[in-house]
Amino acid sequence: MKEKLLQIKEEALKEFSSCDDLKSLNDLRVKYFGKQGALTVVLKGMRDLTPQERPIIGALVNDVRQNIESSFAKKEEEIATKELAKKLESEKIDITEPSKDCEKGSFHPITRVIDRLSDICVEMGFEVVQGPEIESDYYNFEALNIPQNHPARDMQDSFYITEKFLMRTQTSAVQVREMEKRKPPFKIVSPGRTYRNDSDSTHSPMFHQFEGLVIDENVSMADLKIMLNTMLTKLFGKGTKTRFRPSFFPFTEPSVEVDVTCPNCGGEGCRLCKGTGWLEMLGAGVVNPKVLEMSGIDSKKYKGFAFGPGVDRLAMIENGVTDLKLMFKNDIRFLNQMK
Ligand code: DAH
Numbered sequence: 001m002k003e004k005l006l007q008i009k010e011e012a013l014k015e016f017s018s019c020d021d022l023k024s025l026n027d028l029r030v031k032y033f034g035k036q037g038a039l040t041v042v043l044k045g046m047r048d049l050t051p052q053e054r055p056i057i058g059a060l061v062n063d064v065r066q067n068i069e070s071s072f073a074k075k076e077e078e079i080a081t082k083e084l085a086k087k088l089e090s091e092k093i094d095i096t097e098p099s100k101d102c103e104k105g106s107f108h109p110i111t112r113v114i115d116r117l118s119d120i121c122v123e124m125g126f127e128v129v130q131g132p133e134i135e136s137d138y139y140n141f142e143a144l145n146i147p148q149n150h151p152a153r154d155m156q157d158s159f160y161i162t163e164k165f166l167m168r169t170q171t172s173a174v175q176v177r178e179m180e181k182r183k184p185p186f187k188i189v190s191p192g193r194t195y196r197n198d199s200d201s202t203h204s205p206m207f208h209q210f211e212g213l214v215i216d217e218n219v220s221m222a223d224l225k226i227m228l229n230t231m232l233t234k235l236f237g238k239g240t241k242t243r244f245r246p247s248f249f250p251f252t253e254p255s256v257e258v259d260v261t262c263p264n265c266g267g268e269g270c271r272l273c274k275g276t277g278w279l280e281m282l283g284a285g286v287v288n289p290k291v292l293e294m295s296g297i298d299s300k301k302y303k304g305f306a307f308g309p310g311v312d313r314l315a316m317i318e319n320g321v322t323d324l325k326l327m328f329k330n331d332i333r334f335l336n337q338m339k
Contacts, residue, residue, distance in 0.1 A: 131174035167195035179295035208311035252285025280308035
């Protein structure tokens with residue numbers, strides 16, 4: 001039996017050492033350790049040994065088994081490493097291979113203006129909010145102190161959907177929604193699409209506005225002026241001058257229109273500013289106390305100011321575009337030039 005064991009050991013080690021793939025290694029495992037395996041058979045024969053022989057052979061069996069097992073494990077690891085190396089070699093990726101050319105997109109010029117205005121205002125502590133494009137007559141007009149049959153409604157040629165609902169003509173409607181929702185003090189801006197029945201080279205039935213509203217104790221026209229000067233200087237660069245002209249909006253009192261020195265000619269006078277050196281930028285004003293009260297804000301305690309630049313005009317100036325419709329046609333040749 002001893003000889004038999006030593007013979008098995010020698011044979012097994014020899015076979016393991018010449019084996020070089022996982023499948024034949026597995027066959028060898030079955031051959032030695034399987035149910036009918038050589039070692040298993042020998043172990044079964046231990047029953048017939050005398051009590052004196054049993055511990056001696058037992059120790060030998062253990063030694064042989066450990067020997068074979070460890071050489072099996074070593075071989076298994078060796079083969080796995082080799083096969084992995086082979087696999088890695090065959091699946092090698094050439095990272096120096098040039099990639100396919102892919103065309104780069106860019107943000108739309110109008111999105112870029114909205115993002116810049118938002119960034120400037122967020123830096124000054126404003127929160128950016130959204131309102132619906134289909135708006136009720138109440139939010140778009142009534143609550144902004146433009147009652148039914150008020151002549152101010154003629155300032156804006158509206159698209160009505162039903163008697164009560166229309167495509168919002170101004171983002172100012174968002175002012176009302178926020179005043180109803182919030183507790184002062186707060187500062188919000190709201191960019192978005194607006195709609196009016198108006199169409200020529202500088203007007204499109206769908207256009208964009210950027211509304212701003214500040215409600216706090218003791219805010220005044222002076223705060224509005226400082227805030228707008230800061231915003232417009234950040235937008236157009238140092239040396240930009242502003243001009244505040246008296247105007248009228250039903251929801252602000254007093255109301256102003258704000259011009260900036262033409263960014264194209266620096267105020268010298270050019271085609272863009274029609275020789276005046278100034279460009280009209282936005283409407284603004286101190287919120288009419290009547291408007292505050294209608295939305296549930298105590299006008300004795302709180303004041304507010306609001307502003308609303310048109311976005312499209314800014315994008316046109318920035319990109320030297322003279323026909324606003326080009327912005328909305330999605331002609332890829334045009335958009336490629338706007339990158
Ligand atoms: N909503 C006005 C318009 O469409 C612009 C405007 C004027 C907005 C004065 C304001 C404001 O917030 O205070 O012509």
